[in-house]
Amino acid sequence: MSAPESACAAALATxxxxxxxxxxxxxxxxxxxxxxVIAAYPITPQSPVVEQLSAWVESGxxxxxxxxxxxxxSALTVCIAASTVGARTFTATSANGLAYMTxxxxxxxxxxxxxxxxxxxxxxxAPWNVLNDQQDSMSVRDAGWxxxxxxxxxxxxxxxxxxxxxxxxxxxxxxxxxxxxxxxxTMMPVSVPDxxxxxxxxxxxxxxxxxxxxxxxxxxxxxxIADPRADASGEGHGGYMEIRAQLHGALxxxxxxxxxxxxxxxxxxxxxxxxxxxEHMLDDAEVVLxxxxxxxxxxxxxxxxxxxEGVKAGVLGIRAYRPFPxxxxxxxxxxxxxxxxxDKALAYGYEGPICSxxxxxxxxxxxxxxxxxxxxxxxxxxxxVDQLAGAARRALxxxxxGLRVRETDWINLHLEG
Amino acid sequence: MSTTKNGQEISMSxxxxxxxxxxxxxxxxxxxMDATKCLAVKQGRLTCQICWVYCPDGCIAQGIGPVIDLAxxxxxxxxAQECPAGAISMEPEADHGTCAIDAATAEEAGR
Numbered sequence: 001m002s003a004p005e006s007a008c009a010a011a012l013a014t015x016x017x018x019x020x021x022x023x024x025x026x027x028x029x030x031x032x033x034x035x036x037v038i039a040a041y042p043i044t045p046q047s048p049v050v051e052q053l054s055a056w057v058e059s060g061x062x063x064x065x066x067x068x069x070x071x072x073x074s075a076l077t078v079c080i081a082a083s084t085v086g087a088r089t090f091t092a093t094s095a096n097g098l099a100y101m102t103x104x105x106x107x108x109x110x111x112x113x114x115x116x117x118x119x120x121x122x123x124x125x126a127p128w129n130v131l132n133d134q135q136d137s138m139s140v141r142d143a144g145w146x147x148x149x150x151x152x153x154x155x156x157x158x159x160x161x162x163x164x165x166x167x168x169x170x171x172x173x174x175x176x177x178x179x180x181x182x183x184x185x186t187m188m189p190v191s192v193p194d195x196x197x198x199x200x201x202x203x204x205x206x207x208x209x210x211x212x213x214x215x216x217x218x219x220x221x222x223x224x225i226a227d228p229r230a231d232a233s234g235e236g237h238g239g240y241m242e243i244r245a246q247l248h249g250a251l252x253x254x255x256x257x258x259x260x261x262x263x264x265x266x267x268x269x270x271x272x273x274x275x276x277x278x279e280h281m282l283d284d285a286e287v288v289l290x291x292x293x294x295x296x297x298x299x300x301x302x303x304x305x306x307x308x309e310g311v312k313a314g315v316l317g318i319r320a321y322r323p324f325p326x327x328x329x330x331x332x333x334x335x336x337x338x339x340x341x342x343d344k345a346l347a348y349g350y351e352g353p354i355c356s357x358x359x360x361x362x363x364x365x366x367x368x369x370x371x372x373x374x375x376x377x378x379x380x381x382x383x384x385v386d387q388l389a390g391a392a393r394r395a396l397x398x399x400x401x402g403l404r405v406r407e408t409d410w411i412n413l414h415l416e417g
Numbered sequence: 418m419s420t421t422k423n424g425q426e427i428s429m430s431x432x433x434x435x436x437x438x439x440x441x442x443x444x445x446x447x448x449x450m451d452a453t454k455c456l457a458v459k460q461g462r463l464t465c466q467i468c469w470v471y472c473p474d475g476c477i478a479q480g481i482g483p484v485i486d487l488a489x490x491x492x493x494x495x496x497a498q499e500c501p502a503g504a505i506s507m508e509p510e511a512d513h514g515t516c517a518i519d520a521a522t523a524e525e526a527g528r
Contacts, residue, residue: 110427111427111428112426112427171426209426209427209429210427210429211429216431217431217432218429218430218431218432219429219430219431219432219436220427220428220429221427221428221429222428222429222430222436222437223428223437224428225438228423231430231431231433231436232431232433232434232435232436233431233433235431236423237423237425237428237430238423238424238425239423242423242424243425243426243427243428246424246426247426250426
């Protein structure tokens with residue numbers, strides 16, 4: 001976190017410091033965003049987010065419609081319908097709940113609806129496990145949503161607010177991902193901006209792409225054929241590929257919008273988070289440890305430990321995973337010796353998703369480092385700092401031995417004994 | 418064809434005749450109305466119209482009696498099923514010779 005010099009001192013002065021969980025930070029952000037429709041189904045570790053929001057709706061503190069539903073599929077469907085007619089919507093889920101709503105995850109993106117959904121990251125069954133990894137959100141990385149990963153509870157609150165501005169500017173849905181239990185159920189001090197500051201920064205959403213006018217009715221979301229065609233009134237309409245290409249274009253534009261919104265938030269509220277990426281001791285680093293979420297915070301301790309041993313280590317944190325910040329990553333990693341990617345997820349039968357993406361985006365670029373992968377923390381497996389540092393030592397030894405490709409390293413795995 | 422840019426970001430259209438495309442020549446059975454049995458015709462006023470309500474493709478126009486637009490009818494038979502007077506029957510297309518495709522449909526099919 002860094003406070004820009006132009007930080008709005010008044011905003012910081014009117015903020016209140018509270019101690020809260022990551023889930024409460026997410027709920028507080030939704031309340032500050034004055035969401036109009038909330039629909040969610042409870043699942044560990046997300047449940048407290050919607051419990052808190054439903055309590056506020058019940059007490060009248062949050063004048064929103066809270067729709068209780070029988071499943072996550074319906075939760076997102078309610079948000080889709082509400083967003084289609086121009087409401088600001090919020091939902092949250094985890095793991096199997098996200099998997100259950102997957103069909104509608106794709107719909108929300110293809111229909112260009114600026115829904116914000118918090119994901120308290122949790123492992124996918126089987127076997128059943130409610131603890132943290134990032135397999136759930138990684139599994140829908142290609143659905144056309146923006147994905148932002150948070151390091152701590154303050155970043156959850158700030159990022160959820162930023163998410164609305166990003167989503168509504170380009171009509172794309174945004175997932176705000178934070179590690180289950182590690183953040184969702186851990187209490188931390190969080191500065192809560194004054195509602196008036198956020199009201200001024202995040203005005204009412206009033207420009208849906210859909211036309212909702214009984215006097216000028218529309219078919220919303222009719223089937224499209226493969227090719228562009230003229231409709232019955234002679235107006236040209238894109239086919240599936242034209243609509244999809246525009247979604248992709250909007251996501252690429254998000255790469256410019258995320259840092260802008262982060263800096264606009266910094267000017268209004270007094271905090272910003274690095275935009276697409278964040279870094280720690282990166283300037284002269286030869287060995288760069290890469291991760292998304294709270295794992296990155298642990299890596300800063302591992303990097304400091306490695307520095308004490310004389311290894312020039314630094315951390316590059318992925319804040320925006322989708323869209324993938326290709327140019328920013330190339331810029332940050334050119335000329336380094338090694339990038340070691342720590343994934344809390346796995347593309348089964350291949351390797352960690354961030355590792356694959358990073359190697360792909362660096363391939364063929366000048367001065368690209370060797371890119372190695374390590375998988376850790378699946379299903380809540382502890383990720384001790386000394387083991388993170390140990391993986392970096394092994395990777396560095398491999399790189400210095402001239403290896404450019406290598407098997408994925410599994411951290412803290414005990415198949416025997 | 419229109420020269421309008423295909424720039425709409427989402428799938429959205431104005432409801433209008435033919436917006437979902439013409440049926441073409443694949444319909445197996447067509448609805449045929451016996452006007453002498455139609456309640457609206459018999460009473461000489463705009464009544465019943467249940468076929469118009471139920472047609473899932475909106476290709477029946479209200480009237481005394483209602484008019485079925487075969488260019489868009491898929492031959493699902495719901496109108497025949499729902500008609501309380503039994504005025505609509507489903508008849509095989511083959512009984513009507515070659516499929517009754519109008520000029521515009523024939524031209525489109527021949528593209």
